Amino acid sequence: MKVASNKISDIIKHYQTMLNKNYDNNSSNQLIRELISFYIKIPFNELSLNFDKRISESQLLDIHFGTKRLLKNEPIQYIIGETEFLDLTLKVNKHTLIPRPETEELALIIEKSLKNKPTNELKILDIGTGSGCIALSIQKISNAEVIGIDFSAEALLIARENSELNNVPVKFKQVDFLSKEERDNLPNFDIIISNPPYVQNSEKSLMQKNVLDFEPESALFVENNNPLIFYKAIEEFAKSHLNNGGCIWLEINEYLSKETAILFEDRSTDVEIINDFRDKSRFIKVTY
Secondary structure, three states: OOOOOOEHHHHHHHHHHHHOOOOOHHHHHHHHHHHHHHHHOOOHHHHHHHOOOEOOHHHHHHHHHHHHHHHOOOOHHHHHOEEEEOOEEEEOOOOOOOOOHHHHHHHHHHHHHHOOOOOOOOEEEEEOOOOOHHHHHHHHOOOOEEEEEEOOHHHHHHHHHHHHHOOOOOEEEEOOOOOHHHHHOOOOEEEEEEOOOOEEHHHHHHOOHHHHOOOOHHHOEEOOOOOOHHHHHHHHHHHHHEEEEEEEEEEOOHHHHHHHHHHOOOOOOEEEEEEOOOOOEEEEEEEO
16 A cells, blocks of 8 residues: 655555554554654644645655654654653663653752752762753753763763753763762762662563663663662762762652662651652652
């Protein structure tokens, strides 16, 4: 079955029918419109005003192969190479996680906590920065010194690209945070933020194929016998590297919220578990 014509309306109809094999009708429609919008350089919200526009054969070929990748469950963010995070446009690839709405929510909560406060003397650390989404969003609204660290050199290349793309100057550094020697070389901070790997290997059966087959496993999963490994390292690091009166913001595994909170209770003045917009225990704020 061939596309009826090179008109955008016919292309949407044709490829949406193909995508309906893997996705529900609304998702198929959204995906094919995003794909077309990207390849023909028309803003998504203006696509419906251009349904009679005819596109070139090369553009149609791009859309055709993009659809084939969608049918293999590849996330559209990797196909087009970018995604939105709050008011940032971020490059992403197979070395970086695709930022989730929950992580946007965490960034917004932190931004709100900094609003109307002097930030020019604050030092902020983002552990496991990936694409740089949290670090960049916090830097954009503050005068703080923000540093993002990650063990992945490939992820840091993308983070630096995103810093340039959005004209937001963040310092990015390669650090294996699970190495005590490497993390101890870092300076002290007033705020520590992290969305570390926290999904247990036993939870893989709950994950969708587009996540399991394409997103970086090392940024997602931890061993079942030590699921809080990164949070333990953060708590240990905070003992010597968090300034007096500082705080920690964490994204967490909803099934391990109490266990994670307990890690920080001995030294802190307050540990608060915060629910996300789905009413799941998703964040922790630790105040010292």
